[in-house]
Amino acid sequence: MDTIIEQITGNESEDALIYEKASKILRSGGLVAFPTETVYGLGGDALNKDASRKIYAAKGRPSDNPLIVHIADRNDLYKLAEEVPETALKLADAFMPGPITIILKKKECVPGETTGGLDTVAIRMPRHPVAARMIRESGVYVAAPSANTSGRPSPTKAKYVIEDLNGKVDMIIADDTVDIGIESTIVDLSEEVPTVLRPGYITLEMLRKVLGRVEIDKAVEAGNILASDIAPKAPGMKYRHYAPKAELTIVSGNEDSVAQKINELVSKRLEDGAKVGIMTTDENIYRYTKGEVRSLGLRADEATVAKNLFAVLREFDDIGAEYIYSEAFANSNVGQAVMNRLIKAAGHSIIEV
Missing domain, CATH: 3.90.870.10 (DHBP synthase)
Structure with a gap:
């Protein structure tokens, strides 16, 4: 066609x-x-x-x-x-x-x-x-x-x-x-x-x-109903969605611990010769000096994060990222929508620190 x-x-x-x-x-x-x-x-x-x-x-x-x-x-x-x-x-x-x-x-x-x-x-x-x-x-x-x-x-x-x-x-x-x-x-x-x-x-x-x-x-x-027999009333309730080509992992916890953990994971992947992406915010971007770092927007204004989320995931596909590590977001207001998409994109791969 x-x-x-x-x-x-x-x-x-x-x-x-x-x-x-x-x-x-x-x-x-x-x-x-x-x-x-x-x-x-x-x-x-x-x-x-x-x-x-x-x-x-x-x-x-x-x-x-x-x-x-x-x-x-x-x-x-x-x-x-x-x-x-x-x-x-x-x-x-x-x-x-x-x-x-x-x-x-x-x-x-x-x-x-x-x-x-x-x-x-x-x-x-x-x-x-x-x-x-x-x-x-x-x-x-x-x-x-x-x-x-x-x-x-x-x-x-x-x-x-x-x-x-x-x-x-x-x-x-x-x-x-x-x-x-x-x-x-x-x-x-x-x-x-x-x-x-x-x-x-x-x-x-x-x-x-x-x-x-x-x-x-x-x-x-x-997060989903993947394992159930429930008929999904809304798009995407029963299926993996939003997934980049890279393996995406969310790291959740207090900001200092999250940054430390992401930097550790990124260093290990880089030592293995992999291309690694990091998703953070304007407030925290200074914490990351290795890998391909992208800010999604302002943590103080999660509507900016929502606006950029899918575009950044696609950008990591464009540059051939093999692994992506993302900070977590608040599970309220627009942050709830951001986390809903992130969790699905990551296939529920979340590290709590």
Whole structure:
């Protein structure tokens, strides 16, 4: 397959042709990768069974891993969901458009191929201008997981979408204005108590301010449900995700002990002739003098860490790192979302010091 690659330029007449092209592809059952405020997504017509099958095939994604349906109008909630509870309307008022996905009981029009065979549907309304315009102009609901090979770090730059999906999808829209860097928060509203199935930029504390009682799924607290037979309601709950090519290990504890341990591990790997990466923050970067050291951002502002996490993991792939050691982060607020991704990327390899 020849993949069309188009760059958003800001020139209205040029960009209008890109949206027109993308719309035709989506309406005909094809696939388009596009930027959102969280990460790049790989989109297909959510009500077209064959388009959803193509998404799974292009990514190499297990077909029981549900897709998120992206909409351009909040009224579309009523067209996709059997019922829209008051909790959904409150979250929509507070956070839509934005980096939040809500799970509701689905209508018959949403095929099981899109929902991973579940009777619920995950719905999100992105605020990124490219995503919003593409969905609106296409006239279809867009099922879209992240635009990467399944299991790899989600892409926040077009070059990584091209690396993973060139030749596998019809079109890639490049516009590197992704500003959050991790996928949306997912909240299950299909049961009595609202429950977070995937932490993200919209934090548990923010959700509780709007809804009052909100729980976090035990599988999220445990890190995964890899060994269970539970049907995953949210993308990525049951499968290894975000993994770089290198062996990634998280080191957790007080900052002095963590730095000492990482430096010891790095020295041993370097003595063996390996290429080693270190993930730290602006506050601690001075502690590391060996290996390939990268700051993820400010520990005092974990949103900056979230924004850079996947890009740094991909950068270590680019330079051929064989081992990566990362500092741990707080398991609250946006740090909870960062740790959720890091733990999955590391395959639960954590050293406590």
